[in-house]
Amino acid sequence: MEDTKKTIFKCFYTFALFLKSKYKNMKSLFLSILLLLSTLSIQSTELNKKYTLWYNRPAYNRGGDFSRIVSRGFPYDEDWEKWxxxxxxxxxxxxxxxxxxxxxxxxxxxxxxxxxxxxxxxxxxxxxxxxxxxxxxAQNYKRTLRLNDAISTVSYIHExxxxxxxxxxxxxxxxxxxxxxxxxxxxxxxxxxxxxxxxxxxxxxxxxxxxxxxxxxxxxxxxxxxxxxxxxxxxxxxxxxxxxxxxxxxxxxxxxxxxxxxxxxxxxxxxxxxxxxxxxxxxxxxxxxxxxxxxxxxxxxxxxxxxxxxxxxxxxxxxxxxxxxxxxxRVDLQLTEHTPSIPTDKLLNQYRNGKHDTYLEELFFQYGRYLLISSSRQGSLPANLQGVWNQYEFAPWSGGYWHNVNVQMNYWPAFNTNLAELFIPYMDYNEAFRKAATGKAVDYITQNNPEALDPTVEENGWTIGTGATAFGISGPGGHSGPGTGGFTTKLFWDYYDFTRDKQLLKDHVYPALMGMAKFLSKTLKPQPDGTLLVDPSFSPEQIHQQGYYRSKGCIFDQSMILETYRDLLIAAKILNDKNPFLKTVKEQIGKLDAIQIGESGQIKEFREEKKYGEIGQYQHRHISQLCAMYPGTTINASTPEWLEAAKVTLQERGDKSTGWAMAHRLNLWARAKNGNRAYKLYQDILTYGTLENLWGSHPPFQIDANFGATAGMAEMLLQSHEGYIEPLPAIPDNWSKGSFNGLMARGNFKVSVKWENGTIQSIQILSKKGEPCRIKCKEAAIAQVTDERNKLVKVKRFGNDILEFKTRKGENYEIIF
Structure with a gap:
């Protein structure tokens, strides 16, 4: 239907231009055709399915004392949070x-x-x-939240x-x-x-x-x-x-x-x-x-x-x-033609009891996108721990920006679900606190590694700890190490990598990476074995013997430095920058020893651990030692030993956890290309970590579970972190047939895919920057590529499953099998 509308649009447009040039007095006809074109253009952007949360009774509002402490040290009002x-x-x-x-x-x-x-x-x-x-x-009562137009309604009959x-x-x-x-x-x-x-x-x-x-x-x-x-x-x-x-x-x-x-x-x-x-x-x-x-x-x-x-x-x-x-x-996802006729709370309750409705899975995916659009727009502050919603005097955890996973998770779906501009509020916020963050960097280095302190303040870079709000920031320490900063700049790099906007890279991304790398370089201390380790180092919030465990060079800190250094060096090459500090980065990067495998075959969390779980909580909610796998890219298919060890860690950590923690596990299993296990995590989030209004729950309500789940579903459908675009890398058996239109891949490629019986039927690519396109799929050996003029495009093949072709900016391509 979408392709048909586009074809009609092009035909009418060409015909209208012809009439205008040949018949100067046909102004009214020309305007009528343009009006028809406008209608077609608007209709062509509509989604194929309506997504609505709806209920056949009002939300409860039984009141209560919201200062009463009942949930993880914070108040909890069931009516507001659930209904x-x-x-x-x-x-x-x-x-x-x-x-x-x-x-x-x-x-x-x-x-x-x-x-x-x-x-x-x-x-x-x-x-x-x-x-x-x-x-x-009231009779015939119904209240709704329509995701297609972001309008909520109430209707009923009274007398x-x-x-x-x-x-x-x-x-x-x-x-x-x-x-x-x-x-x-x-x-x-x-x-x-x-x-x-x-x-x-x-x-x-x-x-x-x-x-x-x-x-x-x-x-x-x-x-x-x-x-x-x-x-x-x-x-x-x-x-x-x-x-x-x-x-x-x-x-x-x-x-x-x-x-x-x-x-x-x-x-x-x-x-x-x-x-x-x-x-x-x-x-x-x-x-x-x-x-x-x-x-x-x-x-x-x-x-x-x-x-x-x-x-x-x-x-x-x-x-x-x-x-x-x-x-x-921008994104259309079709996994089922069925639209249920029961209220959303009953649909969720059935799902919890084992009747898994694919429409609810689609709805939850699009709901995450709705919530991000509704809580992170340019000119406003970024989405916080509760998005933009809070009824309490003191929001749980201050309603702030927690940098050891939560604020990062808020923006994971921005890039792959085609909402990149929604990251701008966080970028603006980050740049506003950058001067204060430079002071935090000086404080941290002075306290923990004074020999490395540079007399020029700016040369010490900037840092951010776990806690931050609209009014203040903290430095690393307490229960999370300096890696929180590298974890944060990964968002900046992804913003560039998905858009390939060179001006954005120069003005915003590169300065963020450079400043963070300068700070991180001064947190490293040489060790007898020649490595450079962060000291002190903490794996976020991990507790051992009733206290936050302090270490040297934990995997989270070391791997986030590695990710930052790699991204910085690539960015410097693109911009042809010759900053002398890059020499330090090149010298240090080989001494990080960032990923280690333990005796259980696991990715270690701490360098001193031998078997999995001997230090820290066995099934801790954070799984920070695997941040180099997601959202990082260090652990991938080209590092098979690390990838297998990551699966061991994932298996031992367990699936069931708090809402956002299950969302991180979902993304990690998707990166492991295990579709059925990733799908199980998606089901677990809906079953155990979702409230009746589909908000994510820690508890209490935290919005990062919604965002992480949406990013995870997109990651199951499309990946691009390994140097190529891979459609359906982690497709579960339950999604054997479907289509998506508009998910984004690195390189600024808009991707649309149809499949049946788990086999890809067609792939369409819109090249928004005109870069070479590399695709991985089982049928690559027999695939042909056509441009939007139906001409064959020359392709290069790498083995049986990867093909590459040149593209022009703004043009569409179809891969035919």
């Missing part, structure tokens, strides 16, 4: 409960921060917006009238829009009642938060300040009624509302902001001075509301869908 449905635009996130009595819209904004769990600043709830509707029973609500979070307008309508005029009556949560008087513990709600005519304003950072915040809710009347009521600082009476329909525009600005001073200045001099958010919040009103609901909706689908529609 609410998330919408987001990168900066703001809302959780929709879909209730008919008192609707709850829980609102978060990523720069809204308080003291946090570790006094580094943390993500906190912005506001609760209640709609007192008073429909205490013979059909009611519908629609919610979306617009990135272009930076507002959340809600529309309420009824099948009969004059039937919309409710109260808009926002509440600012967790208000405290300013105090010596610096946990105070002031707040005031004011209703006037058709506008409710929420404003206040966070004590810890002297951070002002403001939100506005504009109520537009069609028919009926509005009346505002103010009963106190946090008790103001607007009554809507007998309207035909009502639209709410919601937006919030703080005085936060992402720049290096956020990470360099004391808390009280971080935002001093920044503009109060009132101006930008008022402007957003004003512009939303000017554009109107339908225009905002249309632009929201176009903006969102620009990203979401």
């Amino acid at each position: 609410s449905l998330p919408i987001g635009n990168g900066a703001m996130g809302a959780c929709i409960f879909g209730r008919t009595d008192v609707e709850r819209i829980q609102l978060a904004e990523k720069t809204m921060g308080n003291k946090g769990a570790y006094s580094m600043g943390g993500f906190t709830n912005f506001a609760e917006i209640y709609l007192d509707i008073h429909h205490n029973y 013979g009238t059909e009611y519908n609500r629609e919610y979306f979070a617009s990135n272009p307008a930076n507002v959340i829009a809600v529309k309420l309508k009824a099948s009969q005029p004059g039937m919309i009556s409710f109260t808009v009642r926002p509440v600012l949560p967790y208000l405290h008087s300013f105090n010596n513990e610096q946990t105070g938060r002031s707040g005031h709600v004011q209703a006037e005519k058709d506008l409710i304003t929420l404003e206040g300040e966070i004590q810890y950072f002297h951070l002002p915040y403001e939100g506005q809710i504009k109520i537009i009624n069609y028919g009926g009347t509005l009346s505002s009521v103010n009963k106190g600082d946090n008790n103001s509302f607007i009554n809507v009476s007998k309207a035909d329909s009502v639209i709410l525009y919601i937006t919030v902001a703080t005085s936060y600005e992402l720049k290096d001073s956020v990470f360099l200045l004391p808390n009280a001075e971080k935002f001093k001099g920044n503009a109060h958010p009132h101006g930008q919040v008022s402007k957003r509301i004003r512009e939303a009103i000017e554009k109107g609901y339908e225009c905002l909706r249309s632009k929201h869908i176009a903006d969102y689908q620009h990203f979401f529609n």
Whole structure:
């Protein structure tokens, strides 16, 4: 169908140009044809299947004490975490409960921060917006979250009238829009009642938060300040009624509302902001001075509301869908033609009980992409541990950016599922804290290897430890070594490797690699056997004898240095850079001895271990000794002994763990080319690590499991880390037939594949940079390649399973068997 539309489009376009050139007075006909072309063009980007989370009852909202500690040292509210449905635009996130009595819209904004769990600043709830509707029973109830257009809906019948609500979070307008309508005029009556949560008087513990709600005519304003950072915040809710009347009521600082009476329909525009600005001073200045001099958010919040009103609901909706689908529609995955007719929670429950529905597996894959689009957009902060959603005063683990696996996992699906631009928020964030990170590097080297300290501050590079928030960063130590920095720059290298954007490499990727390599080079100490080892060294969060285990040269630290050095040297060659420091890298890289095999046949976690598991927790959630296999590339098919040893480690570590940890194992088994085992991990995540609204669970809710699972499924379908593109490298028996369109391979190749009975039927490649394309597949010996003019393309063959051909930028190629 997609190919047919493209062919029709080309034919009409050629014919239209011919008419325009031959008949100058056929303007109307020409415009009509262009309109048809526009329609075809829009339709050609639509996915073949609708993906919807839906439920036949509202989310529970039984309340509770969210300060009660019940889950891994953090609060847990089953109703919010399991049943609410998330919408987001990168900066703001809302959780929709879909209730008919008192609707709850829980609102978060990523720069809204308080003291946090570790006094580094943390993500906190912005506001609760209640709609007192008073429909205490409903018929034909349904609430949905449509992934195809990022719109959530509620519909039901009450006393013979059909009611519908629609919610979306617009990135272009930076507002959340809600529309309420009824099948009969004059039937919309409710109260808009926002509440600012967790208000405290300013105090010596610096946990105070002031707040005031004011209703006037058709506008409710929420404003206040966070004590810890002297951070002002403001939100506005504009109520537009069609028919009926509005009346505002103010009963106190946090008790103001607007009554809507007998309207035909009502639209709410919601937006919030703080005085936060992402720049290096956020990470360099004391808390009280971080935002001093920044503009109060009132101006930008008022402007957003004003512009939303000017554009109107339908225009905002249309632009929201176009903006969102620009990203979401890039990947089409078809593993089943079946679309189940039961609610999502029942579908998940059946899956947990062994009835595995392939549609749910597809839905979960696309849901991960939806969540990344909704929580990481250019101009906003990156997706944090909870994405962009949080109802608590102190988000679990501060809602921060944890650099010993979690923030990396957030961005694993950005590159292979065709969402590379969504990494820009993390890149901007990283570059904003780079000056502070240079100071952390100096501190670390001064403390642990002072002889290596360079008197020129910048020559010591930059570093990042495990913990980081929107307000501060840490250096390595405690329970994770310097390898966290190399783990982070792998994301930068992948951003280049998938896009092959040379300007990006020069301006962003290479400086990140160079600075990190300079720091890592100064964490190494010479050993009697000639090796260079990180000292002190920690495998992230691994505990031995009731304490974090300190070592020398653990595999995680050594292998992440190796990955950074390799990527840096390749980048230097591409850019023809002659930096003298590269000589140091070349001298050190051969002395890292980064991968070692133990007596159990395992990849060691610690150099001093002999048999697997004699040091540390046997089935620890982290599996950091295999980060050189994924997301790194050091362990691969060209290192068969290491690859087999990695499988031993994976087997002994075990499958069942917390949500994100199972996601890492999934990606590792995919890299091991074991499709059935990778599929088992995907099933385990859905069975044990997923909540009823399909959020990932640690517990409590952590979004990295969603992102890691989506990346893992893509890795099962397509790999490109071994110097060639390999379709279906880890296809399980249960996915014997299917197709995908739009997954990305390194070299900036867009790949589409169809297969039956586990055998590839066709491969289509769009070369977005015009680089040589190398493909590995069983049928390579008999394959032919045609270009988009159906001309045969000359190929080179390497053995029976690899072929290579030259490409032109922007052209499509088909591999025929």
